[in-house]
Amino acid sequence: MAALSRERAVAVIGSGAMGAGIAQVAAVAGYTVCLYDTRPDAVAKAISDIAAALNKLVARQRMDAVACAVAIARLRAAVTPADVAGAGLVVEAIVENLEAKRALFAQLEGIVADDCILATNTSSISVTAIAAGLRVPGRLVGMHFFNPVPLMALCEVVSGLATDAAVAQTVYDTAAAWGKNPVHAKSTPGFIVNxxxxxxxxxxxxxxxxxxxxxxxxxxxxxxxxxxxxxxxxxxxxxxxxxxxxxxxxxxxxxxxxxxxxxxxxxxxxxxxxxxxxxxGRGCYRYDDGAATPQAQSEAPQPKPEYVSYTIEQGMASHAVGGAVADALAARLRAAGIAISHRTTPETIRHAGPHDDAPAFHCSGAAVYLTDGRSATQRARDNNHPDTVLFDLALDYAAARRIAIARSDQCAPAACDAVVGLLQAAGFIVTRLDDVPGMAVMRTVAMLANEAADAVNQGVCSAAAADIAMQKGVNYPRGPLAWADAVGIEHVVRVLANLAASYGEDRYRVSPLLRRKQAGGGRFHE
Structure with missing residues (x-):
């Protein structure tokens, strides 16, 4: 397969923010673009706005002046739907309404050639439902861009039940030729990103x-x-x-x-x-003039503890559940000049209770663990260790500015203060969360990975597509499945299982694919 030939025009129906953005990227990529809207003045404004946006790029030396002029010259205003008859690809970007989209595509089928590809920019409506009733439903595909289109790299290429595979691949290649990162997806609610x-x-x-x-x-x-x-x-x-x-x-x-x-x-x-x-002017924050910016909670400065040890399980080290993450935090502590006594427990030794709670840091009587989805209070009871403090996941412990902790209800204030002092000595701003299961980053990442795994398990997309979509579509710092690999799939499964046990809700059920990866010792990205 290959991208749509530049000898064929691209038509964009709808000249709002999304339609204008799509027209801009197609024109910059070398395609003649016919832009149509039921409001001719809206088309004129869209073309004017595109020209202004491209000229700004020239002023900032991010685009060549000649290339800018040529791209603007490729934009055409279609006066009637019949003006798009010669297009090889029509991209619809009208109101998010199923009946309106169906009516438009039915009208287009009587105008364009049989080899013209019809694409919908819908973000939430079933591509299968939009194509139903068309004479040639196989040529309709989802081409879901993200706003603002010129800046956002992702394009979800969404196949309905009737979409021809060759059509989907041509649109995928065309999106790539437009400078986007396309991913294939199946038409299911929310596609990948949403x-x-x-x-x-x-x-x-x-x-x-x-x-x-x-x-x-x-x-x-x-x-x-x-x-x-x-x-x-x-x-x-x-x-x-x-x-x-x-x-x-x-x-x-x-x-x-x-x-x-x-x-x-x-x-x-x-x-x-x-x-x-x-x-x-108001949401979770206030935006009216003079509104104060709320400050995040941070723990008051505490002295560094005199003694710190790091306990891992003999023969396992970073292979232990959560060990790679704990090792990363230990490296940050050492880099800050904090002396850590390294202790190893025999494989046969376990803390009281059914859980293996190595690795752990110890200072001033506090046992410090990476959260595993239990509350600190529950973990303190399970381990028969009242002075329990948990730390949250971070993307990169070496560079993170802040770290969150939670202490058990049984924990003595002095023991928690020692942990705060330890982390502050390593350069962290320390935030204490109330003792909720899974804390903040860990439970969110685990649930993102779980949802991505379910999408892969159900054939919505590949693992690579899921991660690309979340990084390019919503700017996540790491793909959810790559993050599961980094944290350790076994630990992610444990977090989800403990969340499910804590809440008693099906909301936190573990994806069968995560269970399978755990059982097989596999990863999403080898």
Whole structure:
């Protein structure tokens, strides 16, 4: 297969932000573009806006002036739908309404040639449903771009039940020729990104509703420890809570009420109040003039403990569950000049209870573990060690600015303070979350990996496509499945299983594919 020939024109129907963006990238890539809208003035404005955007790139020396002029010259205003008759590809970017899209494509079938590919930019409607009733349903495919189209690299190429594989591949190659990172996906609710991303928001709402911390603190932990560009609450404020809540409801309903996608009552209240985010001047944060920026919680300075040890299981080291992550934190401590006594326990020795809780750090009587989905209080009881402190996952312990901890209800304040002092001595800003299972970054990453694994297991996409989609479509710092590999699939499964046990909800059920990888000792990316 190959991309659509540049001798064939591309038609874009709908000249809003998405349609104009699609027209821009196609024209820059060398295609003649016919832009049509039922409002001729909207087409004229879109072409003018595209020209202004390209000229700004020239001014910033990010585009050649000649290339800019040529790209602008490739843009044509279609006066009637009949003007797109010669197109080899028509991309629809109209209102997100099934009947409107069906009516448009039925009209186009009577205008364009039989070899013209029809593409829909829908973000949530079934591609199979849009194609139903067409004379040639096999030539309709999803071509889902992300806003703003010129800047966002991802394009989900979505095949419905009737989509011809050759058509999907041509659109995939064409998107690549336009400079995008395309991924193949099957037409299921949410496709890849809008499905896999749901836990990023949902777990944030859970943490807030259970008073783990306030929104500003959770956002700071997700940014400064998890490596995400924005935390869930500031991102939802940017998207708009009405939009984000509607997508969550749509996915929840499309999966027949699967608890994994349950909307948040707190977010419903935000929508009911009209606190829609930046566009309303208020959301999880206030945006009116003079509004104070809320500060994330940080622990007060504490002295460094005199003695620190790091205990691992004999013969296993970083192969132990969570060991690679704990090793990374130990490396940060050592790099900061903190002397750590290294202790190894025999393989046969276990703490009280059914869980293997090596590796662990010990200082001033506190036992410090990577969270495994249990609360610190539960873990303290299971291990018969009251002074238990947990630390959260970080994208890169060597570079992370912040780290989150949680202490058991039984933990003595002095023991927790010693852990705070230890982490502060390594250069971390330390944030203490209330003792909720799985903490913040770990439970979110585990659920993102779980959803991505289920998408792969159900044939929606490949593992590589899932990770590319989340990195290029929503700027995640690492693909969810690559993150599961890095943390250790066995540990991710343990976190999910412990979350399920803590909450008693099917929401945290473990994907069969994660279980399979765990059992086989495999990885998603070899």
């Amino acid at each position: 499905r896999v991303a749901r836990p990023f928001y949902a777990e944030g709402w859970r943490l807030l509703s259970e008073q783990a911390a306030d929104a500003a603190t959770i956002d700071a932990v997700m940014r400064e420890a998890g490596g995400f560009r924005m935390g869930p609450f500031e991102l939802m404020d940017l998207i708009g809570h009405d939009v984000n809540f509607a997508v969550t409801q749509s996915v929840f309903n499309a999966y027949f009420g699967d608890p994994r996608f349950t909307p948040s009552v707190l977010q419903q209240e935000m929508v009911n109040a009209g606190f829609l985010g930046r566009k309303a």
